[in-house]
Amino acid sequence: MKKEVISxxxxxxxxxxxxIS
Structure with a gap:
């Protein structure tokens, strides 16, 4: 996974x- 995807x-x-809240 790329950092961009995680971000x-x-x-x-x-x-x-x-x-949801």
Whole structure:
């Protein structure tokens, strides 16, 4: 996995968590 992909995944996860909350 590339660092860029991981960074994007983290951002998506963060947005997802905020959306669920």
């Amino acid at each position: 994007m995944n983290v951002k998506l996860m963060f947005l997802w968590m905020r959306w």
